[in-house]
Amino acid sequence: GSISVTGEGNSTTTNLQQGLAKAWVNFDGTASGAAARGSLNLASMLDSGTGIYVCNLTSAFANTNDCAATSSASASTSGSDNRNISTTITGASAIDNRTSNAASGAVVDTAVNNVSAHGGLA
Numbered sequence: 001g002s003i004s005v006t007g008e009g010n011s012t013t014t015n016l017q018q019g020l021a022k023a024w025v026n027f028d029g030t031a032s033g034a035a036a037r038g039s040l041n042l043a044s045m046l047d048s049g050t051g052i053y054v055c056n057l058t059s060a061f062a063n064t065n066d067c068a069a070t071s072s073a074s075a076s077t078s079g080s081d082n083r084n085i086s087t088t089i090t091g092a093s094a095i096d097n098r099t100s101n102a103a104s105g106a107v108v109d110t111a112v113n114n115v116s117a118h119g120g121l122a
Contacts, residue, residue: 022066023117025055029072029099029109051099051107059121060093066119072099072110083110089117 003016023041034047046054072083099110
């Protein structure tokens with residue numbers, strides 16, 4: 001079933017299902033196995049090495065062209081401790097995340113990681 005929602009000003013409609021997150025996870029990449037704190041549509045986490053995490057999904061995406069958005073930070077609030085992330089939906093049933101130090105480019109584990117993915121499920 002499709003649900004359309006009328007936007008502000010009653011000028012546009014949006015398909016609600018297309019705008020909802022189909023998967024999300026908040027995890028600690030410094031913990032053994034990249035421990036999930038909370039999640040939706042997450043079957044398991046895999047810690048593939050320093051700064052490399054895989055979110056294995058319970059329900060796969062229809063394709064790998066959907067959108068995943070992420071954020072990451074260490075427990076520190078220091079401005080020199082900002083992180084960069086690359087995220088890819090791979091094989092439609094997994095989301096790969098890689099974190100690195102913004103200044104040095106070195107791959108690092110991060111304490112606070114958030115992933116949200118949008119698109120159509122298979």
